[in-house]
Amino acid sequence: MKTKQIVLTALTIALVAGGAAFAGPGGNGKSNGRGASDNGRNSNGAAASELKWRNAAHASAQAFSNASPNSAVGILATLKNASAAADEALELAGLESGDTVRTVEEIQTLLVLLTEPALSSDEIQALINQA
Amino acid sequence: MDTTDLGADLLAAEAYESLVAELALAEIVAVKTAAEEAVGIPDDLSEEAIAALWALLDN
Numbered sequence: 001m002k003t004k005q006i007v008l009t010a011l012t013i014a015l016v017a018g019g020a021a022f023a024g025p026g027g028n029g030k031s032n033g034r035g036a037s038d039n040g041r042n043s044n045g046a047a048a049s050e051l052k053w054r055n056a057a058h059a060s061a062q063a064f065s066n067a068s069p070n071s072a073v074g075i076l077a078t079l080k081n082a083s084a085a086a087d088e089a090l091e092l093a094g095l096e097s098g099d100t101v102r103t104v105e106e107i108q109t110l111l112v113l114l115t116e117p118a119l120s121s122d123e124i125q126a127l128i129n130q131a
Numbered sequence: 132m133d134t135t136d137l138g139a140d141l142l143a144a145e146a147y148e149s150l151v152a153e154l155a156l157a158e159i160v161a162v163k164t165a166a167e168e169a170v171g172i173p174d175d176l177s178e179e180a181i182a183a184l185w186a187l188l189d190n
Contacts, residue, residue, distance in 0.1 A: 047183035054170060054180075057187035079166040080188045086163035089156050104161050107154045114146055121139040128146045131153065 048055055056072035064080070067073035087097060095101070113119070114127055167173070172181055 047177075047180045050177060050180040051184055054176075054184050055187075057184055075166075075169050076188065079163075079170050079172075082159075082163040082166040083188075086159050089159045093152075093156050095156075101157055101160050102153065104154065104157045107150055107157055111147070111150050111154070114143060114150065119139070119143070121136065121142060124139055124142045124146060128142060128149075131146060131149050 051057075053072045054076065057076050059067070059073045059076075063073050064077045067077055069075070069078065090097060090099065090101075110127055110130065114124070119127075170184070172184075176184070
């Protein structure tokens with residue numbers, strides 16, 4: 001379990017560091033132009049039309065790495081990286097993408113309860129059973 | 132019996148370690164969920180459009 005914890009923490013750090021790498025000027029204009037020009041070549045016209053600004057996903061890998069975080073490509077790059085990190089973390093935990101995971105708030109509540117003094121062993125066992 | 136007992140301490144330590152690992156996972160999943168919401172998944176797009184978008188992102 002400790003190994004998982006370390007790996008997951010490392011993934012979190014990598015994700016945060018990856019987000020910082022997207023910062024940079026000029027990404028928005030380039031990527032939006034690319035997405036718009038590719039729009040007509042999309043074989044699924046209805047989906048492409050519905051995607052609107054999200055057609056910036058056509059952008060090159062370089063545009064993805066250089067995009068400003070608030071640009072269309074930057075937002076999509078964050079999604080792409082966050083999805084990859086989540087999939088990897090879920091796999092490490094023996095879960096799949098659709099599996100239910102407790103929220104951060106729920107887990108933090110349990111941690112607070114667990115670290116409060118004077119819990120009886122029965123109460124601790126009940127917390128473990130919830131985990 | 133309280134947490135000063137060795138058995139209870141061990142149980143608490145195990146539960147704590149498990150929850151900390153689960154918290155790290157939940158934080159990563161929360162980042163993904165927030166990123167999806169920023170893109171409008173699932174509320175603003177049809178299933179077909181979402182599939183098309185993932186196909187683009189996976190290439």
